[in-house]
Structure formats: structure tokens, C-alpha cells
Amino acid sequence: MTEAVDLNGIKVMVVDDSNTIRRSAEIFLTQAGYQVILAEDGFDALAKMIDHRPAIVFCDVLMPRLDGYQTCALIKRNPLFHATPVIMLTSKDGLLDRARGHMVGADQYLTKPFTRESLLQALATFAKPPSGSLN
Template identity: 75%
Template sequence: MKIMVIDDSSTIRRSAEIFLGQAGYQVVLADDGFDALAKMNDHRPALIFCDILMPRLDGYQTCALIKKSARFHDTPVVMLSSKDGLFDRARGAMVGSDAYLTKPFTKDSLLKTVRQYTAPALSK
């Protein structure tokens, strides 16, 4: 199963890649929203983790574009942010995000989120 991680921080991308790779997932990395949108058709991720604060195209805009896409509107998007405010969560929900994960995340919290949003896909 492929999981996309969109984050402008190489540290966060690398951490997610290690945690998810150890759990047996294929990981597709993107350093901003434009990079992610360019890679989505080729890789068709089952789940997307998307940072909020990124240059060029931020996480809210990226999530909104993914959710407006006919092909990817059902793909779960989990927002990543170092801010854990109600406003950020609400704004993420408004653009269609499925969940919110606060950075820095632990391996357990990351994998728990993956299982939560991919378990139905496994039973199909």
C-alpha cells in the first residue's frame, strides 16, 4: 500500500519514510503541494499526510485540490502541523481533511492513523 507524505521539512519526510517503511508500506515523498499533485496520478496513494505550512501551495490549498479531484476525492488526507489549535483543525476540516496529526509525531501515532484510515481498504 502506498502512502504519500507531503512536507517541506526533510526531517519530517525522512522520519515518516522510516516509520512507514519499517511497517511495510511504500512511501511516496513530496516537498510541497505542487510536487505532490504532480506525483499523485503516477503513484495513486491510498492515504496522504499533508503538512499545513509549506511554500508555494500550502496544505489547505493542496488538500482542497485533492478533494475536488474526481479521481482522488475519496483518498483520506491527514493534515500535519506543529500547531494544535482549534482554528487549524477547523480550517482543515473545511477543506476536506479527514484527520489532523500534530508534529512531531511518534511512530505509534503515525501508524495508528494509517491503520485507522486504511483498514477498510484492506477488507475490499
């Protein structure tokens, strides 16, 4: 059923301190027709949220300065973005890690290394078409 919804062109933010991870996600998502906004850390992501208003955020957990849990919590506390899905990306997938992600409002947890299919499945599950879109 989600296949019928046109998600082409929606804005997706990828927040990760690893250039390799950011580039991999950008390639996968751009090839699938998404607009990709890249952020190097939580502070960079929060600054870009206002300008770009992504439909969904993929956020690394382990980052310097502001980690993914803090970043997710700040996004979810903001009235403009509390409904924006945040998908945590991490190599830490223990029960406590997942519980902490859930506590700060994360919508899903993807473990690294992620695949093109896992990113696109998360988008199909959580992303909404741009509001006001007449397509």
C-alpha cells in the first residue's frame, strides 16, 4: 500500500560524523529520487533542520559534541519537528541502546552497516509526501 504514495523528491537528512557513511547514504537515496541533506553532527543537523525541513532524519548515535540521542531528543522537543520521523543509525544495537533511542523519541533503529534496501524500507514506512504537494 505504501508503494502508491509518491515519495520522490522528499527531503531526507543524514546525520553522521563519518564521511563514508554520509556519502553511502547520499548515493543510495539520491539514486532512489530523494533530496538529501547531509549533516556532520547534531549541531550541524539542528541548524539545517530550520532551513531544509526534512521529511525524515537518519541520525548516527555515536557522534562528537552532540550525540544522536541528544540530537533526536532536541528534534522531538521542537514543536515544528516533533512529528518528523527520526531513524537511529548505529553499530550499537543492544537492548539498552534501543530502549534509550525509544526514550528520546526515535521512530526506528537501523544497525550499521545498513543496506540500500533497509534505508528505502524505513522511508517507505515513515516518510510522508511533501505537504501541499499536488502530484
